[in-house]
Amino acid sequence: MLEAAKEICKENGELTEAQVLLLDFAKAYDSLDRDFVMAILNAKGFPPKWCNIIRATHTNTTVQFLANGHLSDKVVVTSGIRQGCPLAPLLFIIAVDLLYDVIEGMEELEGIQLEGSLTKQPLKVAGYADDTAIYVAHRNMQKKVIEAVHQFSAIAGLKLNVQTSAAIDIGCNRREETEEGDDEQLEDAGQTPMRDEVDTTVIEPTDTVRYLGHIAGSGDSAAGAWEKAFAALRVRLVLAEAKTNSVQQRAAIAAAIIIPKMLYVARHAWPTEEIVKKADLCIRHYV
Template sequence: MTKTVMMMMAQLTTATEQIDLTAEDSRCILLLDFRKAYDTVDRDFLYESMRLFGFTESFIDLICRIHTGTTATFVVNGGQSSALPVRSGIRQGCPLAPLLFLLVVEVLGLALKQDPSLKGLPVPGTVDRTHLFSAFVDDSTLFLDTAKQILHALGIIQAFGNLSGLHVQPAKSKLLFFEPGHLQSELCRYRHRALRRHYQVPWVRDRDRASGQQKLGSSDPDNSAPPPHCDAGGDKR
């Protein structure tokens, strides 16, 4: 089930209010997948991003010409539709497409890295050096020192999506906690059905519990039962 970033933020806000400081202090990793990434990039945003990184107007004009007047057709029941104009996205199959997409995503990386309230994970073997964000085509990864930074980071990602056309696909994104044991003990305090309603994520199965992995946006009916060793009771909401 696909959800908007706003719905993700609403779910995480409710959950964060219920989890105490122990769970919030856990380090975490957000594995982000952009929905229909190449097809949704706002072309004007792409051109402005290229100006931001110092590309010449002649080269930007060349890229603009490549993406001007693009059309698409569909084959349905053996019949081909008339050509429809395509006003967003990067041309699939173009050798420049991955690089152009990364230019757009780099703007998100800069916005996250320049925010003083976000702190990445420490880099082993270094002093006071952290790593916050990395991107490989349409798969981006956000490394957060504490889980309490998630909501603020998602706010930046949402603002970026509104400008660039790139929105996170919750069903294919994942949230991993470094201290799943602490998180699991805190989640067990609350009625499991209420948490499933707010989180919209499955409980961690035995094979996944060691990694602390939870999927965003899943509605697997097999996860309707409470986690092992958890009391299904509690205050009703």
Template structure:
């Protein structure tokens, strides 16, 4: 890693003018992909310390053959500790302080939130960390988590963000094809991100479809009812087949649900996974048939002369 950063330089862009190259003597250049990897490697020691501490009791998660305790999850620098007893928090903070003494990492209580699973507890601060009150939410990994109607709260936030994003893109999208690309590349992934955790209600889905139509044909950010100006079959036909290639929002959401369900069924290792395999007739211990074995069976059934048909 030292060799990767030998003789590295950086320049500053100010009012369109580049500064002379400057030698980087400490730290990592902004945007370097090595930065998050180094952070993850360093924080892994804190993760192991919390996960392996026998004094801490996490949330019980039923596995296929054993009961597991989930204590810690992290995505780069966004971390969450799961405790079954609030009295264990001081011990967690002690581990974090000890890790910070060695690594220099410091937890900022003002940017942290403590969420009691027992809603009857009425506290504003716990061990120096603000407590999330009833009716409040906090952003975490792109979602609002906390108390209240989380589906409604997250979709209201998503719709506001989409209107701001589409308002900025509207100036650059001067043609129908430009707006199709923006809807497919920018708008749809944001919708699917929220829909993965919070399936939209029929009213929200109608609102999303209307916004798509208004932006496509009128360059407007309204969600009033609208119609396509020509056959929807041509609008949603792929570009290679002569259509516009617009992706239908309801179809994309449903496809994501099917994909998520199949991955859950195939990867989940518990009694529900076993029941599903039994129902599908996959409960035996027979090894999976490889493509080479399939071709061999086809050649055996149809003869050597027909084998090339199936290669």
């Protein structure tokens, strides 16, 4: 989605100030309000038996800490969804879907228009588990989006971590010019730009950030993503090279580690012909 939106913005002269906001909720699974989850399940029409099962698995839950071989007393847990539970990601997605509905319904928010040969679809929000990406056609729309997210967070028991969230310019990046112009206006008015103040309604732009295990950025991040992927593989294979001798063993490691890693990166950063050749040589030389 991100790469497609970047290509569209490059071709559309009206999207020079477009951004994607990559949101980070602090301790998302641990802080989600359980009553809110149950209300969402009921509102979406899940069967009462199913809702009762979910409620039962999230009632009177406790945890214990293991310290120096001794278990602590039980500590009652009253919020959040159960860590490690296969249902946890699905429950979070169902709960945060309300935020997506709110974003999609904001008339003042203009997303990125995805156009195919037959259909057009506006892209405003996309999510995977607890990672949420919101697309805005202009950076000035960011404040409205953050306000909506804060309102949802207050109801759902979540907290948006503005400092660890990221904004990526996917149009023509004029961030430096904008910031310099704003500072000059403040100085002309006799005010000093406050760079150290934390504004909870603004997410600062960044050049690159790791998102869903992939390097995302305003420019062409494919080369950087593959460089990091090859470096990570080299580190993982150091120990394997010392312990594996046969071709069959190395082929098994390549099938279990090298190829899945490359396929995952390729889903987000389409490899060039040169990168494909390099990957092929890496596999051949290792085996």
